[in-house]
Amino acid sequence: MKKALPALAALALAGCEVYAVPSPVDCPGARVGTFDVAGDQVLPLDPPPPAGCFFADPSSASYQVKQTLFFNGSLYVGGPATTAAALCIGAPHAAPRIGTIADDGTFTVSYVNLTGSIAGCTCPSSEAVTAGRCACPVNSQLTGCSCPAVIQETIRGLLQHDSQGVLTGFAGSQTVDVSPPPGVPSGTPVCDCQVACSFSYSLAATTVGAP
Numbered sequence: 001m002k003k004a005l006p007a008l009a010a011l012a013l014a015g016c017e018v019y020a021v022p023s024p025v026d027c028p029g030a031r032v033g034t035f036d037v038a039g040d041q042v043l044p045l046d047p048p049p050p051a052g053c054f055f056a057d058p059s060s061a062s063y064q065v066k067q068t069l070f071f072n073g074s075l076y077v078g079g080p081a082t083t084a085a086a087l088c089i090g091a092p093h094a095a096p097r098i099g100t101i102a103d104d105g106t107f108t109v110s111y112v113n114l115t116g117s118i119a120g121c122t123c124p125s126s127e128a129v130t131a132g133r134c135a136c137p138v139n140s141q142l143t144g145c146s147c148p149a150v151i152q153e154t155i156r157g158l159l160q161h162d163s164q165g166v167l168t169g170f171a172g173s174q175t176v177d178v179s180p181p182p183g184v185p186s187g188t189p190v191c192d193c194q195v196a197c198s199f200s201y202s203l204a205a206t207t208v209g210a211p
Helices: 126-131
Strands: 030-041 068-077 084-089 097-101 106-121 145-161 167-179 197-209
Touching (some): 030 167, 097 145, 106 167, 145 197
Antiparallel strands (some): 030 068, 068 084, 084 097, 097 106, 106 145, 145 167, 167 197
């Protein structure tokens, strides 16, 4: 049975959602469009496990990310800087993805979850369990562990328009970067789910709402 990552995003982006207050979240700038976004995980992983994220490998018993994504979000531009961009997700308390947009309509937005957790981890030693602040079963103290990790999701896209200049959507990708939590001493062996790795999705979005 495949284990599930705790608190997977309701918007099914891939990892753990960050929650913000208040709801709805006040997104900075002026809204340029609202989109329905669909995505497919890019496979095979490059590099493959163990260098890659084993928990993002569909052939792994510990596969715990979504292979397909569906969510709704609104893109805002401007605010504190004319080049600023923010993607606000249509889910209660979802933290905005913040970044920039270029004159040609390419944008990059991201958020970092410092309180992510990954299940099904294997640790090389009890010292790694302690250093990584992992929780392991009493009857298998180095396997089946749950470990904290930093999870950063970055969406890159290019806005698309029809022949009349009307916004029709965007095409792009989402990359999920996983890294050890803060405080792990440099050079300390870490559990396999805390090794820095990444996986990605291809994204296609259609406009469902005007500014």
